[in-house]
Amino acid sequence: MSGPLAPIPWIDIVLILALIGLNGLFAMSELAIVSSREARLKAMAKSGSSGAKAALLLAADPGRFLSTVQIGITLIGILAGAYSGASLGGPLADRLIYYFDMAPDTAQTVGFTIVIVITTFFSLLIGELVPKQFALRNPEAIAALMARPMNWLSRFTAPFVWLLDRTSAAIFRMLGLNRENQNVVTAEELHLVVAEAQTAGVLDESERAIISGIVRLADRPVREIMTPRTDIDFIDIGCTRDEIRSVLAATPHSRLPVAHGSVDNIVGVVSTRDMLAALLNGQEINLSELTRSAPVIPDLMDAMDALAVLRAAEVPLALVHDEYGHLDGIVTPGSLLAALAGAFANDMDEGEDPPCVEREDGSWLVSGAASADLLTDRLGVALPVDRDYSTVAGFALWVLKRIPETGETFRHDNFKFEVIDMDGRKIDKLLVSRRSRRRADSEAEAAPVG
DSSP, rough: OOSSOOOOOOHHHHHHHHHHHHHHHHHHHHOOOOOOOOOHHHHHHHHHHHHHHHHHHHHHHHHHHHHHHHHHHHHHHHHHHHHHHHHHHEEEEEEEEHHOOOOOOHHHHHHHHHHHHHHHHHHHIIIIIHHHHHHHHSHHHHHHHHHHHHHHHHHHHHHHHHHHHHHHHHHHHHOOOOOOOOOOOOOOHHHHHHHHHHHTTOOOOHHHHHHHHHHHHTEEETTTSSEEGGGOOEEEETHHHHHHHHHHHHHOOSSEHHHHESGGGEEEEEHHHHHHHHTTTOOOOOOHHOOOOOOOETTBBBBHHHHHHHHHSSSEEEEEEETTTEEEEEOOOOHHHHHHOOOOGGSSSTTTOEEEEEEEEOEEETTTTSSSSIIIIIOOOOOOOSSSSSSSSHHHHHSSSSOOTOEEEEEETTEEEEEEEEEEEEEEEEEEEEHHHHHHTTTTTTTTOO
């Protein structure tokens, strides 16, 4: 043992902790501004938050901001490490010599190592992990609070910031990369956000389905939402007064296509209200005079573009033709609404089954005419984004590559599909069941039936 020990340098310890805390502020500021949602900051800025405006400016110039942060973090790390070793290493070495009778050289080495380890531990804990967790809890508020001090610091260190920013930009150019943030949100990401909102209880199932339908509508061609040619209700232009009366009594539609003899020769659209008014007034009904022209659109037109056509049309009903000029179907505002919210009961024929029915054993009875999106929305079947079919029957034909027979089965994405009913060559009903993981693994090497 040597003479009396020097007092513990509490001022140095407080100074080192202050440096570590300042490092934490830099780390918290960096993560808060980077992870803040731009829309939320803009809303805060509109409400008068000057800090949110400063945060938006920093986020718009990430090179300058990150350079400022890294200058602060690097300098603080160097100062904290060097100062702690110099100011605390000696007193700790004296205590190791006093209490453990170590050799002076060994005590200096061990004391310096212990100080560096403890300083590093607290630097990681107080200077990185805890502040970043705070930043993730409420990034926008912290970004608004810290943006102005960071902006002042970037002005104070402007020459160093400029040098670092220009150097990093030069490195990106040498690598042939674009340094700007490509902040593009895809449709898949939107669907995931909506699904997470439903899981968290923010949205219910019906709200999620409508929002997902809106996101998907812009990417859907008209042929996926139209009423197909085989299901079109029309009125013949040569109908007598009594036949028109019968049609009006039976139809649920407010407008009907007018055709010469068959649905392939549609000449326009007539309003059932106009026909009913003529009947009530005892007037002679001339379908040629009441018929209005309908726009013709291609079957590959986007649904949103079709909506614009319907808005500008004389009557909100469009005829959908394929590339050969043949009629494929019709589209109305009701078609777009059904694509968003699902089919309405009065749109179905009396006695018609719903498109998807869940059975007691957990399987689903699905109509072949149902939209292919129903398999994804209701059952969770993974389907390709770019596909050439729009119905469940089209999906089955895409998998089988031929017209199936009743009772045939096939498998896709851990689901088993069985053709229950055929209407001639048309797939009318399918039974869909989810295979268990064990069963799926055992059948992985088996060739699909059909």
